[in-house]
Amino acid sequence: MGQKLQQHRRFLLKAITAAMLAPRIVLGSGVTNPEVVIIGAGVAGLAAAKTLRDKGISFVLVEANFRIGGRVYTDNDIFGVPFDTHAHWMMISRKNPLIDYAKDNGFNIYRDLDKRKYFVGDREATKDELADLRGSYQAFNKKIKNSVYSGASGDDDNARTALGEDFFNSPWGYTVASDYGVWNMAENSKDWSPTDWWNSIGGDNWFCAEGYGSVVAHYGQDVPVALGTAVTEINWQGDGVKVVTSAGTINAKAAILTVSVGVLAAGHIKFTPQLPVEKQEAIDGIDMAVMNYIGLHFTDDVFNFGADTYVYQQQHDENGVGYLANLNNTNLVYGYVGGDQAKALENVSMDTAITYGLDGVKSMLGNDIEKKFIKGHATACGKIPFYEGAYSAAKPGKQPMRAVLRETLADKVFFSGEATHRTQWASVNGGLYSGRDSAVQAATYIRRIS
Secondary structure: OOHHHOOOOOOOEEEEHHHHHOOOOOOOOOOEOOOEEEEOOEHHHHHHHHHHHHOOOOEEEEOOOOOOEOOEEEEOOOOOOOEEOOOOOEOOHHHOHHHHHHHHOOOOEEEOOOEEEEEEOOEEOOHHHHHHHHHHHHHHHHHHHHHHHOOOOHHHOOHHHHHOHHHHHOOOHHHHHHHHHHHHHOOOHHHOOHHHHHOOOOOOOEEEOOOHHHHHHHHOOOOOOEOOOOEEEEEOOOOOEEEEEOOEEEEEOEEEEOOOHHHHHHOOOEEEOOOOHHHHHHHHHEEEEOEEEEEEEEOOOOOOOOOOEEEEEOOOOOOOOEEEEOHHHOOEEEEEEEHHHHHHHOOOOHHHHHHHHHHHHHHHHOHHHHHHEEEEEEOOHHHOOOOOOOEEEEOOOOOOHHHHHOOOEOOOEEEOOHHHOOOOOOOHHHHHHHHHHHHHHHHHHHHHHO
């Protein structure tokens, strides 16, 4: 289906219990005076810290949560096997330094072969139906490309308009739209920008048997971090910056801000003076999309398709669940749901959300499959104040706002994180690269003013 139609699995979120074993610094009640303060110990903050350390620039890294890794986290307790509560896909292998890092440090990583099975109701799709499906994927690519190259802008720069109602009325229209929309962009078709999607890069993806969060936790294990230290205000007037935290005020020459665009939009951090209007508009223009997992653990490989197989049922709206079955032969099934339906499921009980995911499996395999069901777990990234969602997605017509978001403020406040990356937004590697880039810029600034 072409390079552009490969899955750009943009699933980000949380890190691993082992991260707490790393050495940590704790702010005292007095003032700390590093050259740079880094806000947020997700992968962008960790990469920024490592880069500054290599360049001999002093820093303090603060994190509101009580672990490192941000939106990349592997939980080993829920199911007794590694469960990435987001950021399971090690995306874009040729551009992802964490893949080589994982290989070099003994992690078991392996290529995502993109094995797929499609159902129509409770049966597998026929050869003719699959041929029709391939035509729908091709039509999707053509229509999205035409929208971008025709210069669609403003509210017209949305996937629903680009694809047209005839596409959604076709047998596989909603399935393909879900594949690249709610199960990828984590937004309904009316809410995501084809221009944003087109201006990203794809490539081969990999999995880590121990969990992606385990890799990020290992990557950051030697970085000193002040955990449980929430930033409430950044004062950037005058010389330097004053960062007010729950543990005291930090005076520094510059700041690198790596928190999610969702945190910025929610106003969890006060800026003094207020951010310029154009920066506020950029924060508003880049949405924090919601993508959640419904983990379902069974006694065996219930689909019997082998490890790491995508299973999609023909959809008739954008409320369905996509599945990644038998994760690394653990009998764990990932159900993923995004957009409006993900937000709706965050407002019901976890048991209700688990039932929603399990019912999708039963609709394909029959009710007796519940006899093999052990337990489930549903994430709710939009309810976590440290993130306020899963990853960034430009609103229709707002793709240029990414460039505005990453612009440095007053030469000394550097905006970082996946949302600021030019082509690898909504990915862990995009966050890592943006952290490195911001640190290089900050180091250059420190040397210039010293």
